[in-house]
Amino acid sequence: MGALALLMASQPATAQVKEVEVVHWWTSGGEAAALNVLKGNLQKEGISWKDTPIAGGSGVQAMTVLRARVTAGNIPTTVQMLGFDIQDWAELGSLADLNAIAAKDGWDKVVPKALQRFSKYKDQWVAAPVNVHSTNWVWANKAVLDKLGIAVPKNWDEFVAALDKAKAGGVVPLAHGGQPWQDGTVFEAVLLATGGGDFYQKALIDLDPATLKSDKMKTVFERMSKLRTYLDPNFSGRDWNLASAMVIKGEAAFQMMGDWAKGEFIAAGKKPDVDFLCFRFPGTQGNVTFNSDQFVMFKVGDDRKEAQAKMALAVMDPGFQSAFNVVKGSVPARTDVPGDAFDACGKKGIADLKEASDAGKLYGSMAHGHAAPAGVKQAIFDVVTKHFNGQLDTAKAPEELATAVAAAK
Numbered sequence: 016m017g018a019l020a021l022l023m024a025s026q027p028a029t030a031q032v033k034e035v036e037v038v039h040w041w042t043s044g045g046e047a048a049a050l051n052v053l054k055g056n057l058q059k060e061g062i063s064w065k066d067t068p069i070a071g072g073s074g075v076q077a078m079t080v081l082r083a084r085v086t087a088g089n090i091p092t093t094v095q096m097l098g099f100d101i102q103d104w105a106e107l108g109s110l111a112d113l114n115a116i117a118a119k120d121g122w123d124k125v126v127p128k129a130l131q132r133f134s135k136y137k138d139q140w141v142a143a144p145v146n147v148h149s150t151n152w153v154w155a156n157k158a159v160l161d162k163l164g165i166a167v168p169k170n171w172d173e174f175v176a177a178l179d180k181a182k183a184g185g186v187v188p189l190a191h192g193g194q195p196w197q198d199g200t201v202f203e204a205v206l207l208a209t210g211g212g213d214f215y216q217k218a219l220i221d222l223d224p225a226t227l228k229s230d231k232m233k234t235v236f237e238r239m240s241k242l243r244t245y246l247d248p249n250f251s252g253r254d255w256n257l258a259s260a261m262v263i264k265g266e267a268a269f270q271m272m273g274d275w276a277k278g279e280f281i282a283a284g285k286k287p288d289v290d291f292l293c294f295r296f297p298g299t300q301g302n303v304t305f306n307s308d309q310f311v312m313f314k315v316g317d318d319r320k321e322a323q324a325k326m327a328l329a330v331m332d333p334g335f336q337s338a339f340n341v342v343k344g345s346v347p348a349r350t351d352v353p354g355d356a357f358d359a360c361g362k363k364g365i366a367d368l369k370e371a372s373d374a375g376k377l378y379g380s381m382a383h384g385h386a387a388p389a390g391v392k393q394a395i396f397d398v399v400t401k402h403f404n405g406q407l408d409t410a411k412a413p414e415e416l417a418t419a420v421a422a423a424k
C-alpha cells in the first residue's frame with residue numbers, strides 16, 4: 016500500500032476537500048516560477064491550489080499574518096516556514112503528525128539530520144522540507160566586471176578593492192535593499208568572513224556574551240560601515256529582487272544575497288559564467304550558512320487530510336525537488352536527488368554544502384531563522400539595522416548587541 020492509501024485507510028470516511036490553501040512569501044519572478052512547478056504537480060493529482068501569497072522577503076510579514084489567522088481560527092492547510100518558527104508552532108501543538116506518511120515514504124533516510132532538526136518536533140515529523148538555500152553568496156554582473164577589470168575577490172581586502180573599482184567605473188558597487196532581514200543577511204556573511212566558522216557558531220548560535228561584545232565583533236561592525244559606503248542613495252526599503260535586477264541590468268556590480276537571487280537571474284534568461292558570476296562571500300569559502308524552506312502542515316479537519324497528505328508527498332517527490340530547485344536557486348532537501356540538471360552555480364551549491372557538512376562547517380543562517388529563535392533574530396536585526404543606518408556608533412555596537420541578545424534569550 017502506498018503512503019497516501021495507508022494514511023487514508025486509518026481515517027474515517029469523510030468527503031474530501033480537493034484543495035490545499037498554501038501560505039507563502041514567494042512573490043518574485045524566480046520564486047513564483049519555482050512555485051508553479053508544485054502547483055502544476057498537485058493539479059495533476061486532482062488537487063487545486065488556493066494561493067495565499069504574503070509578500071515580504073524572508074517571510075517576516077507572512078509570519079505576522081499567520082499568527083493573526085491562527086488566533087482567529089482560520090487555519091491554512093500548509094505554510095512555507097523556516098527553522099525555529101517551525102519548532103515554535105510545533106510546541107504550541109498546532110501542527111499535524113506526519114509520521115505515518117514519513118515512515119512509509121522513507122523521509123528519515125533521505126533528509127539530512129541538519130534539516131530533520133527543524134522538520135521534526137520531539138521525533139514527530141511536522142513539516143516537509145523542499146530545499147536547502149545558502150546565504151553566504153555574492154552575485155556579480157560579468158560584463159561589468161570584465162569591462163572594469165575586476166577579478167573575483169577572494170578575501171575582504173580584495174572585495175574592498177573590487178568595490179572601489181566599481182565605484183570609480185561609475186556603477187553602483189553593491190546593490191542592496193535596506194530592510195532589516197537584508198541587513199542581517201549581509202551582517203552574518205561579514206561576521207563569518209571576519210571570524211570564521213567557530214566565531215559564527217559562538218556568536219550567532221551559542222549566543223555567547225563575550226563573543227558578541229568582543230573586539231572581533233567591532234571589526235564586523237566596522238566592515239558593515241565600510242560596505243554602507245558602496246550603496247546607492249535609494250537603497251532604503253528596496254526589495255531584494257529589485258537589488259538583484261540592478262545587477263542583472265548592469266547598473267550595479269555586486270549583490271550579497273542568498274541563492275534565491277539566482278532564481279531572478281534565471282527568470283531573466285541569464286546564464287551563470289556567461290552573464291553572471293556566483294561566488295562565496297569573500298573569505299567564507301568552505302563554510303556554508305544554510306536555511307531550508309519547509310512546508311509545515313497544520314492540524315486540519317478530516318475533510319482536508321487527503322489533500323494535505325498529497326501536498327506533503329508532492330513536496331518530497333525526488334523529480335519535483337530537482338525541477339523546483341533548478342528554478343529556485345536552492346539545492347534539493349533530499350540527498351538522493353541527482354545534481355545533473357543543475358547549472359554551474361547549482362552544482363557549486365551542492366558540492367559546497369556537502370564539503371561544509373562533512374567538515375563540520377555547516378551553520379544555520381541567523382537571518383533566515385536557523386541559528387536562533389525569532390525573538391533573538393529580531394533583537395540582532397534591530398541592532399544591526401540601527402548601526403547600518405548610522406544611528407549607533409561602531410564602538411558601542413558590540414555591547415548593545417550582547418545586551419539585546421541577552422534580553423531576548
Ligand code: GAL
Nearest residue numbers: 071072073074148275308383
Ligand atoms: C528566504 C527563503 C527563500 C526566499 C528568500 C527571500 O528566507 O528561504 O526561499 O524566499 O527568503 O524571500
